[in-house]
Amino acid sequence: MNWLIWCVALGILGLAAAVGVAIAAGLVENWDAATSDSFELSAPGQSLITANASDPPAEDGKVLELRLAAGSAPGPGNGPEAQTLDRFGYGTYSTRLKTADCSGQPKAGVVTGYFVYFNDGQDPNGDGVPDNVEIDFEWLCAEPQVVYLTMWTDYRDSDEAQKRVARAINLQSGTILFTCYFEAFGACQSLSGAENQPATITAIPGYDSSQEYIVYGLDWLSNGVTWWMMDPATKQKVILWDYHNQERIPPAPAYYFTNLWHTANWTPDGMPEATQSPTVPVSTWVDWTRFEPSGLELFLPLIQR
Numbered sequence: 291m292n293w294l295i296w297c298v299a300l301g302i303l304g305l306a307a308a309v310g311v312a313i314a315a316g317l318v319e320n321w322d323a324a325t326s327d328s329f330e331l332s333a334p335g336q337s338l339i340t341a342n343a344s345d346p347p348a349e350d351g352k353v354l355e356l357r358l359a360a361g362s363a364p365g366p367g368n369g370p371e372a373q374t375l376d377r378f379g380y381g382t383y384s385t386r387l388k389t390a391d392c393s394g395q396p397k398a399g400v401v402t403g404y405f406v407y408f409n410d411g412q413d414p415n416g417d418g419v420p421d422n423v424e425i426d427f428e429w430l431c432a433e434p435q436v437v438y439l440t441m442w443t444d445y446r447d448s449d450e451a452q453k454r455v456a457r458a459i460n461l462q463s464g465t466i467l468f469t470c471y472f473e474a475f476g477a478c479q480s481l482s483g484a485e486n487q488p489a490t491i492t493a494i495p496g497y498d499s500s501q502e503y504i505v506y507g508l509d510w511l512s513n514g515v516t517w518w519m520m521d522p523a524t525k526q527k528v529i530l531w532d533y534h535n536q537e538r539i540p541p542a543p544a545y546y547f548t549n550l551w552h553t554a555n556w557t558p559d560g561m562p563e564a565t566q567s568p569t570v571p572v573s574t575w576v577d578w579t580r581f582e583p584s585g586l587e588l589f590l591p592l593i594q595r
């Protein structure tokens with residue numbers, strides 16, 4: 291490395307120190323203790339969230355259990371949730387989890403969410419809609435063979451103004467259900483080219499997110515976001531969506547979440563009645579949760595409170 295590069299690197303470190311942020315060292319949470327140094331755990335009402343719960347299929351036998359109470363009201367604010375104390379930026383996020391099992395109640399409306407999120411109502415990108423930093427994995431318990439992948443740059447709750455891209459995949463059949471850009475709920479603008487890769491997905495026979503622990507992850511960089519998982523049978527990485535279009539990738543650090551909640555209005559295609567609150571408690575199980583900052587992008591493995 292020549293002296294000029296050293297000067298630039300030292301300048302960046304100095305700037306980071308000057309504005310009161312630190313270079314993130316990464317995060318590994320195995321959920322093998324009653325409390326976490328990295329996450330705040332919350333569970334309103336009769337719901338529960340319990341770290342260091344025992345479950346033999348976990349790699350270390352210990353998990354985080356998010357238990358959504360029977361009769362829970364709709365909305366993510368009414369379910370158990372793990373949220374980091376710090377914000378994280380570009381890098382690789384991964385988890386090993388098992389989603390809620392509603393097989394005893396086919397019309398239950400329950401979402402398991404694994405995602406990053408930050409929205410303070412400000413509009414740094416200046417498009418008139420508050421910036422919404424959010425990249426999601428989500429599963430509906432009424433269709434545990436389908437994974438929903440979503441990325442937002444802007445959202446306003448009052449009128450649902452939004453800019454987001456989303457893809458849904460039935461992994462059991464290897465069917466991409468949609469790959470779209472949205473400026474309103476339900477208004478799909480189909481994506482193509484670099485925003486629609488891979489264009490086909492190979493089936494994972496028997497895939498059911500609620501029946502076994504599976505590793506899921508996403509790589510968040512300024513010019514691309516890749517959602518992936520590990521095939522539980524072959525142990526090979528499966529690329530679910532390798533998305534490229536820089537203007538639709540959120541550029542600011544975000545909090546890191548896993549949650550479980552009742553939805554009364556988001557239903558699988560062809561299952562409009564899957565809106566019931568659970569009649570018995572249902573749980574999502576998390577073996578571990580990790581973040582590894584990108585080695586390529588100096589500026590955004592920043593953490594901020």
Ligand SMILES: [Ca+2]
Nearest residue numbers: 417419420421
């Ligand atoms: Ca905006």
Ligand SMILES: [Ca+2]
Nearest residue numbers: 320350352577
């Ligand atoms: Ca564990």
